[in-house]
Amino acid sequence: MITFNYYGHACFMLDTGHEKLLFDPFLSFNKQAKLKPSDVICDYMFVSHAHEDHFSDALKIAEINHPMLVAIPEIINLFPAGYDNVHGMNLGGSAHFSFGTVTMVPALHSAGVAGGVACGFVIHFNDDTVVYYSGDTALFSDMKLIGEKQKIHYSILPIGDNFTMGIEDAAKAAQMLKTSYVIPIHYNTWPVIEQEPSNFKAYAESIARCFVKIVEPGHSLDLEYMHK
Template identity: 40%
Template sequence: MNLTYYGHSCFSVDIKGTKLLFDPFITPNELASKVIDVDTVAADYILVSHGHADHIADCVRIAGRTGAKVICSWEIYEWLGKQGISNVHPMNTGGKWNFGDFTVKVVVAQHSSGLPDGSYGGNPFGFIVYTEDANFYYSGDTALTLDMQLIPAWADLNFAVLPIGDNFTMDVADAVVAAQMVKVKQVIGVHYDTFGFIKINHEEAKKAFADAGCTLHLLEIGEVVEYELRIGQ
């Protein structure tokens, strides 16, 4: 298993050749568009945590080009249909589905969700992804919530992908608590530095996690990490 970071909260996980792309936001992201050609990004599945533009902006473009199946809320499913995207699997909070090479469980995220046209995007999601090699949790955009205490009952996690930028989501301190609640020692930070509202101090963030006995990975855009080498427990 390896993970490729595309900036903001967009990343891809390769599971034995099956590529899961999360929250595609590349072309409007000035930090990412200088480095990543969106039309070369591969995807077999696209998982969308919620409808905000900084998580769905390139979904239609990539899904249309690749034919990837989009996993999202019912409301986003309906919106994508209006954009001509029909290969979509709608889910909702608490639901679980086996897609073959991996299984997804949708969990609570405390946030909001509006689509680019102003329509309602349904519940915001977090995802637990189960695979033969590793299980991981992507919280989506969220505040710290006591619902996270349930996650270890559903999965023995190897790592988590958590927002750390504050203002719109958890800050670093809350993300440290979230890591403790979901019982991981390895965290990939997302949703930081893209805009002025969410700038962070990298060294202070890493130290906060280290002081709690965790490792925070802040990846460069385009960086690929292999689970066994860099983020394994």
């Protein structure tokens, strides 16, 4: 069973029981986070883009854990030259790891690093659970194609608005993706992205054939799914 551990904002871990996959490490300046970078244990680290609220603790966690970094080449180049536990990818590419297969998909957002692009990840785990993390993104029509290529069980989507999709667009994304479940993230970190997740849940479940799972920072969710 895969467990989703939420650290607030857009930082979370997917734990297979054998491998720990950390996404977008932002803890030190994240008031929602209940742990410090020095507390994190992970085997893999995925970075969707290089904005501070997704990258700020990446170097520190890499130094402590030496996880495999999965990111675009421009982000990998931000790490010290001697850091060799890396796997560079780019949009549309897939790679196989011990836990399953990862496909890097587009995100419609700025990159935070010169020459780079923002991205999302579709993770097809060995137990056939499929998780889509959109990264920071606007709504875009190719989400429909992402949902057509694989049956997505869980989508992890931003709802905060201002910097990313808001409630209505994230609900439309869930509809286009044909996802079974949605976990909303990237909200209530600062006043400019304050949202009531129960409003997203009500609206998304009214227009899409999905269930919304609200996970509070510091809490976890076992990713069980049922075929619809």
